[in-house]
Amino acid sequence: MTSAQRWPIHPVPVENEALSSWLSRIARCYQMDLEHLIRYEWGQGQLLDIDILPPxxxxEIIAQRSGVGLERLRLMTMSGWAPWLLDSLAPDPNSYASYVHQMSVLFPHPKRQRRLxxxxxxxxxxQTLQRACPSCLNExxxxETFKLMWQFPLFISCPIHGCWLQSYIGDGQLSSWHQLDAALIREASDAIKTMDRRTEQALTCGQVDLPRRPVHAGVWFRLLRALIEELSMPVYISRLQSKDLARIWATSGHPVRAGQSRWYPFETLDPSAQLQFLEASAVAMSMIENQEIRARGCLAPLFLSEPDQFVDAGHPLPEPPESTEKEVHYWQIAERSLxxxxxxxxxxxVVAKALFTVLxxxxxxxKTMRTIRTHLSAFGIPAKWCHNKPNSYPL
Ligand SMILES: [Zn+2]
Structure with missing residues (x-):
C-alpha cells in the first residue's frame, strides 16, 4: 500500500466506536494487529493517545486510506468532543475551576477551595479503562466493536442493555473477561440506568431531557462533574446537608467519599473508586428527583417537575340553552358564545377589549389591529373600544 491508495477492504465504523477499535477491525482484515497497522501507516507502532488526541x-492519513471524513474520525477520539464534553484537550491551570466549580447541585453556595x-x-x-458490554459484544x-466512551469514567452501564460494563483483557479486541461468566451480566439499578441513559442522550442528541426542562449536553457533563465534586466533600464541611450526604453514600452502598481519606481529582482515582463516585451521583440524582433529599444547588430544580401553578381561567362561559338535539357539538357552543x-x-x-385581544x-x-378593528366595527362594536392597552378602558 502507498500513502495515496485507499484500503481495498475497510469495514464501516459503527456509531460511537473508538478509533482503536475500528482500526483493529481493519487490521484484522489484513491479518495484522493494531500495532502493526499503525507502524505500517505511521512509522511508530505505539500511539498511546490514539483514542484521545492522535498526533x-x-x-488525515486514515481519512485518505478509508474515505471516512475527518470530522467523523475526530468523533471517534476525545478530541472531537471538545468543547461539549471537555473544554479543551490543551492543559490549562484554570480549567478545573471553570469546568467543575461553576455549577452546583447539592449545596447552595460552593464552599470549595479554588484548585489549580x-x-x-x-x-x-x-489510564484509560478497558471495559465493554458483554451483551453488545455477544451480538x-x-x-466486536468497542465504544469510545467505555474507556472513560462516564458510564457505569451500557445504556442499551442496562447491564454493568465489565473489565476485559485484550488490545483492541477481547481476549478474556476479568470475571467469570456467571458474573458477566450484571443488571444495573434503575438510578444508574437513568443516569447513563441521560449521558447517552447527551452524546447522541446534544441535549438531555430532565424533569424540569431539556439541557444542553455541555451543561449535563458539567453538572455531573460538579455533583461528583460535591460528593467528594468531607461530610463535616457540608454542615446543613451532612445527613443527606451521608444518606446518599449509605444508599449507594459505598463508604463516604468512596473511602478516600484525602481529596484527589476524580480523574486520578483508581477505577473502582471512580465507579463508586458515579454510582453515588446516580443515587443522588434519584433521591433529588424522588424528593428524598432536599438539594439546594442552583441546578437541583432541574430534577424536579415544574410546580403546579394556579391559572385564573376567568369566569366560566354562560351555559348554553338546553339543546333539543341529542348531541351538542363544541363548535355549536362556541358559535353561540361568540x-x-x-x-x-x-x-x-370591557368585553369589546377582551374580544379584540382574543382575535x-x-x-x-x-395592520392586523386595523383589520380586526374594521371587522368588529362592521358588527357595531365601537372601534375606540378595540385596543389592547393595559388598565385603560376608554369609556
Ligand atoms: Zn450493551
Whole structure:
C-alpha cells in the first residue's frame, strides 16, 4: 500500500466506536494487529493517545486510506468532543475551576477551595479503562466493536442493555473477561440506568431531557462533574446537608467519599473508586428527583417537575340553552358564545377589549389591529373600544 491508495477492504465504523477499535477491525482484515497497522501507516507502532488526541496528520492519513471524513474520525477520539464534553484537550491551570466549580447541585453556595491543577483534563483518567458490554459484544461475535466512551469514567452501564460494563483483557479486541461468566451480566439499578441513559442522550442528541426542562449536553457533563465534586466533600464541611450526604453514600452502598481519606481529582482515582463516585451521583440524582433529599444547588430544580401553578381561567362561559338535539357539538357552543359575546361587546367596552385581544391572537402589528378593528366595527362594536392597552378602558 502507498500513502495515496485507499484500503481495498475497510469495514464501516459503527456509531460511537473508538478509533482503536475500528482500526483493529481493519487490521484484522489484513491479518495484522493494531500495532502493526499503525507502524505500517505511521512509522511508530505505539500511539498511546490514539483514542484521545492522535498526533497531527494521523487522522488525515486514515481519512485518505478509508474515505471516512475527518470530522467523523475526530468523533471517534476525545478530541472531537471538545468543547461539549471537555473544554479543551490543551492543559490549562484554570480549567478545573471553570469546568467543575461553576455549577452546583447539592449545596447552595460552593464552599470549595479554588484548585489549580495544571495538567487536569475533564473525564480523562491516568489510564484509560478497558471495559465493554458483554451483551453488545455477544451480538457481533468475531466483529466486536468497542465504544469510545467505555474507556472513560462516564458510564457505569451500557445504556442499551442496562447491564454493568465489565473489565476485559485484550488490545483492541477481547481476549478474556476479568470475571467469570456467571458474573458477566450484571443488571444495573434503575438510578444508574437513568443516569447513563441521560449521558447517552447527551452524546447522541446534544441535549438531555430532565424533569424540569431539556439541557444542553455541555451543561449535563458539567453538572455531573460538579455533583461528583460535591460528593467528594468531607461530610463535616457540608454542615446543613451532612445527613443527606451521608444518606446518599449509605444508599449507594459505598463508604463516604468512596473511602478516600484525602481529596484527589476524580480523574486520578483508581477505577473502582471512580465507579463508586458515579454510582453515588446516580443515587443522588434519584433521591433529588424522588424528593428524598432536599438539594439546594442552583441546578437541583432541574430534577424536579415544574410546580403546579394556579391559572385564573376567568369566569366560566354562560351555559348554553338546553339543546333539543341529542348531541351538542363544541363548535355549536362556541358559535353561540361568540354571538353572545359580540352582542355584549356592542355595549360593554370591557368585553369589546377582551374580544379584540382574543382575535389578535398574539399579534401586535398595526395592520392586523386595523383589520380586526374594521371587522368588529362592521358588527357595531365601537372601534375606540378595540385596543389592547393595559388598565385603560376608554369609556
Ligand atoms: Zn450493551
Amino acid at each position: 497531527i496528520g494521523f487522522l 491543577i495544571p495538567r487536569w483534563r475533564a473525564w480523562l483518567p491516568k 457481533s461475535p468475531g466483529h 354571538a353572545k359575546t359580540i352582542d355584549e361587546a356592542r355595549t360593554n367596552p 389578535l391572537f398574539g399579534r401586535r402589528d398595526a
